[in-house]
Amino acid sequence: MSELLRGKGVVVTRPKEQSAELIALLEAAGAHPIPFPAIRIEAPENWQSLDAALDGLARFRWAIFSSRNAVQFALSRLQGRAQEWPKSVQVAAVGRETARALKDFGLSVDLVPDRFSSEGLLEHPALREVQGVGVAIFAGDQGRELLEHTLSERGALVEKVYCYRRSVPGANPTPLLHAWARGELHAVTVTSPEIFNNFYQMVGGLGQRWLKNTPIVAISPLTAEAVTAKGLPAPWVAPEASNQGLLQALRDWAKHMEDSER
Incomplete structure (x- = not known):
């Protein structure tokens, strides 16, 4: 198993600030990570929504964090304002990586x-x-509303708290396309619909044709x-979102x- 990915060029489309762990895992597996961030995470244009929610945290029973980005921006802001998290507010994370980020903040x-x-x-x-339960959802713009x-619909008093915004990076795709043309790009990883759609846009018509194969x-x-x-053909799907x-x-x-080539 350890040799399966040796020498494989794998595109990592996660934002630069969040790609280190995946890059390290790929390198440990013998793969060749190709960083190409397809999303940029930025502070909100203003902090009014987040500050208002942080000032009134005690009115919520649940605080749901939708991503590591939400954790980073919301809790950095909380600490910067010298505020404490109320013990009465229970915390939910959408997944393991988000939970880990919350624990890193204590x-x-x-x-x-x-x-x-x-x-x-x-x-x-x-x-x-x-x-009748107060629920704060800490998230970014352009996210899902499910x-x-x-x-x-279940009767909760929900407040969506925007902590960050997403944008398309202005990266030059030419080096990536050259690597693709040389046969050095074997697979692409994508970690959200927004990231995939941005990547699809960024690589242009040539890259979009190559993505078919x-x-x-x-x-x-x-x-x-x-x-x-x-x-495009159905992708391989991770058995868990991590x-x-x-x-x-x-x-x-x-x-x-490997099996198909035997």
Whole structure:
């Protein structure tokens, strides 16, 4: 298994600030990571929404963090304002990596779903009976509204708190396209629908044609849907929404290729 990815060029499309762990895992597996951030994470244009939520945290029973970015921006802001997290507010994370980021800030995490997704959170019994319950969802712009809509339908008093914004990087795709043309690019990893759509836009018509014959590894079924929506072949999907899950899906792909060549 350890040799399956040796020498394989794997594009890492995560934002630069969040790609180190996946790059390290790929290098340890013998792969050649090719960083090409397809999303830029920036502070919100103003802090009014976040500051208002932080000032009134005690009115919520639950605070749901949708990503590591939400954790980073919200809790850095909290610490910068010399505020403490109220013990009465329970904390939920959409997945393991988000939970780890919360623990790095010293918060205990009350809920992490078995299935790392918004759907997984909504399946949890703690979020089923929420009539009249205050829920803050810390998230970025352009994100999904499933949590907000479903919890509101269940009677929760939901407040969406925007902590950061996303934009398309202005990176030059030419070096990536040259590597692709030389046969040095063997697979592409994508970790959100936004990242995939940005990547698809950034590589232009030539890259879009090559993507039809390049394996794509998606972190979740939702991200996989964004790939097939462009008319591309179904991607390999990570067994769990994490860097380890991406690595396992890459190994599954490499094993399939190895077996098919025998």
